[in-house]
Amino acid sequence: MTAYPESSVRKTLADPKLQLAIYSSTGRLMNHRRAQVAPAALPDYQELRTQANLVKKHTIENLDHYLEQFEARVRAHGGAVVFCKDGNDVSDFVLKLAKERGARLLVKSKSMTTEEINFNERLERHGLEAVETDLGEYIIQLAHQRPYHIVAPALHMTRYDVAELFTEKLGVEKETVPEKQAMIARRTLRQKFLTADIGVTGANFLVADSGAVVLVENEGNARMSTTAPKIHIAVAGIEKLIPRAQDLVTFLKLLGRSATGQPLTVYTSFLAGPRRASEIDGPDEFYVLLLDNGRTRLLTDREKRQSLYCIRCGGCLNACPVYRKIGGHNYPWVYSGPIGAIITPQYHGVMHDPWLPFASSLCGACGEVCPVKIDIPKLLLDLRSEITKAKAREGKGRIEKLSFRMWAWLMRHPKLYEMAGSMGAGIFGDGERKGWVKRVPGPMNVGPLKAWMSQREFPAPAPKSFRQLWRERRRTNGA
Amino acid sequence: MERDVILHKVRTALGRSAGQEPTLPPPARVVIPEAAAEDRVKSFCAALEALAGTALQASSKEEARDYVASLVAGKTAVASNAPFLAECGVTGLAEVRSGINGREELRELCATADFGITSAEYALADTGTLVMLSSPQEARMVSLLPPVHIALLRRERILTGLDELLSLIPLPAEQTSSMVLITGPSRTADIEQILIRGVHGPGQIHVILV
Numbered sequence: 001m002t003a004y005p006e007s008s009v010r011k012t013l014a015d016p017k018l019q020l021a022i023y024s025s026t027g028r029l030m031n032h033r034r035a036q037v038a039p040a041a042l043p044d045y046q047e048l049r050t051q052a053n054l055v056k057k058h059t060i061e062n063l064d065h066y067l068e069q070f071e072a073r074v075r076a077h078g079g080a081v082v083f084c085k086d087g088n089d090v091s092d093f094v095l096k097l098a099k100e101r102g103a104r105l106l107v108k109s110k111s112m113t114t115e116e117i118n119f120n121e122r123l124e125r126h127g128l129e130a131v132e133t134d135l136g137e138y139i140i141q142l143a144h145q146r147p148y149h150i151v152a153p154a155l156h157m158t159r160y161d162v163a164e165l166f167t168e169k170l171g172v173e174k175e176t177v178p179e180k181q182a183m184i185a186r187r188t189l190r191q192k193f194l195t196a197d198i199g200v201t202g203a204n205f206l207v208a209d210s211g212a213v214v215l216v217e218n219e220g221n222a223r224m225s226t227t228a229p230k231i232h233i234a235v236a237g238i239e240k241l242i243p244r245a246q247d248l249v250t251f252l253k254l255l256g257r258s259a260t261g262q263p264l265t266v267y268t269s270f271l272a273g274p275r276r277a278s279e280i281d282g283p284d285e286f287y288v289l290l291l292d293n294g295r296t297r298l299l300t301d302r303e304k305r306q307s308l309y310c311i312r313c314g315g316c317l318n319a320c321p322v323y324r325k326i327g328g329h330n331y332p333w334v335y336s337g338p339i340g341a342i343i344t345p346q347y348h349g350v351m352h353d354p355w356l357p358f359a360s361s362l363c364g365a366c367g368e369v370c371p372v373k374i375d376i377p378k379l380l381l382d383l384r385s386e387i388t389k390a391k392a393r394e395g396k397g398r399i400e401k402l403s404f405r406m407w408a409w410l411m412r413h414p415k416l417y418e419m420a421g422s423m424g425a426g427i428f429g430d431g432e433r434k435g436w437v438k439r440v441p442g443p444m445n446v447g448p449l450k451a452w453m454s455q456r457e458f459p460a461p462a463p464k465s466f467r468q469l470w471r472e473r474r475r476t477n478g479a
Numbered sequence: 480m481e482r483d484v485i486l487h488k489v490r491t492a493l494g495r496s497a498g499q500e501p502t503l504p505p506p507a508r509v510v511i512p513e514a515a516a517e518d519r520v521k522s523f524c525a526a527l528e529a530l531a532g533t534a535l536q537a538s539s540k541e542e543a544r545d546y547v548a549s550l551v552a553g554k555t556a557v558a559s560n561a562p563f564l565a566e567c568g569v570t571g572l573a574e575v576r577s578g579i580n581g582r583e584e585l586r587e588l589c590a591t592a593d594f595g596i597t598s599a600e601y602a603l604a605d606t607g608t609l610v611m612l613s614s615p616q617e618a619r620m621v622s623l624l625p626p627v628h629i630a631l632l633r634r635e636r637i638l639t640g641l642d643e644l645l646s647l648i649p650l651p652a653e654q655t656s657s658m659v660l661i662t663g664p665s666r667t668a669d670i671e672q673i674l675i676r677g678v679h680g681p682g683q684i685h686v687i688l689v
Binding site for chain 1: 485501579581606655659666669675679
């Protein structure tokens, strides 16, 4: 069980450079999105969201059918599908294949699913080199960090951080101009692409009627990874399926706009199997590794299984007032922000990070921007309720239970309630009648009340209670 | 086998049984707007140029060839095997290597050439996108490895958008192992959200409409 990472959160909040980086980057992404989903730019945005939700709901509720259809189509085109229980199954398969083919170098394009299972570390332990090729992921890999954001992994780093990192890890002259830094990465990674034995990608979508892996990107590194090496391996969660190639019309219009405010990203690759006999280039071998890793457990809950509709646009992170303050690394898993707060407890068990669903102001911004209409605020509440029940079962939260019982008793005794009310007004109202209560008297300033008051104020109680006013009016009206 | 275990877990979670037919899927949403040919051309050029691509209009095949000649003058270029390029006379230019069918040879050339020249199956007017289908005529590398990509296509191949594309080709996998949509030059914003072009793919893209 993890505890709320208070000291690390405070460190993030106290770092002005980091605060500026998070705030301005998420703000920019949010503005780009807003311009592209505005009625003038995309009049049928709401219809598209509804359609995307319906299609995902249908797919998830018939998932076994679409998994089998997908598998059959991949096979028909000469590829293979491998079902994997967890990260071990994935790395076992890749290691075995690499050994059989004598492969040593893997190039990777950005994939949250491989981050989820620590793919690179698993392979490195066995002497294989797996190089990230998305610029942001490459930077993060050199720095031995995990992604800060689902679509912008190095969002927290400045050009000066990158300059130092490149000098230290690549032995190049210090270079602080981002264009030139990108060219250093291009040169270094071009060599890797041309010599790699295996290209590993994730999948934005798996298309059941085509047996196709769809990849969406801006740099060209996913195209490189699936064009240059002889073997292409895609690692994808079982929830990535959509029924038909035609459904891409809906999802592609939503994904780029929600993620970065692009009507379409620069490259969209629709890859169905190894190269055909007459085609000049492309991989000779094509594998899709379908990962469970806890997803079948999420599937059992009728209400919460909608978490599996997520297309990883990162829109909810940019819109979230909590993410925008505490950033990505204070979340306990690779999935951060509101979507992380609802899927992490479902993958790891609600009591693994029991504070996580409570780290939200429930403002609803995440639900509003979600392109597939996942009701994130509702799921946060459901998880809170589950956690509270689980705590009660473990005998925790006794004080909370006791206070609610006292409150209920008080509410049933009007005279006592009134007395308690005027006592409260006496204590809190003192000297701050017109303003806000900022602190409570010393002896009461302990425990949960102290924690609550350290971040909040509440309005000072009125000089006269409602009951008092009621009685006085009745008297003057002569009733 | 892990396959059967996972499928069994999925079915148990959903209350379905093996071989059970799926429920009726919601119909795919495809909305094709009306747009005159001239408007599609205009829209395509505007969208591509907004992404820092270049759109050139040629009134004849010869003019298209001359455009290419002026772009590649004194540099090296690789052309795909698309018949349209030969029709335009592009493959006859001194700077242009073409007719390569070996993977390794093509790779060597693409890795060093200044320009990659291709045709395109279709283009999408609303987003300024090129639609590339991999085939013996059109290898994947030519539009990917060189720092500049030049594409020639017939004006009438411009479709309104994704909706029209996927209603024309509802099953791309029947035709090709790879359909790639290219929307502008390669770019990244991974360092401080600063836009940089040409990080892995071509940093420049010129489309010549014939």
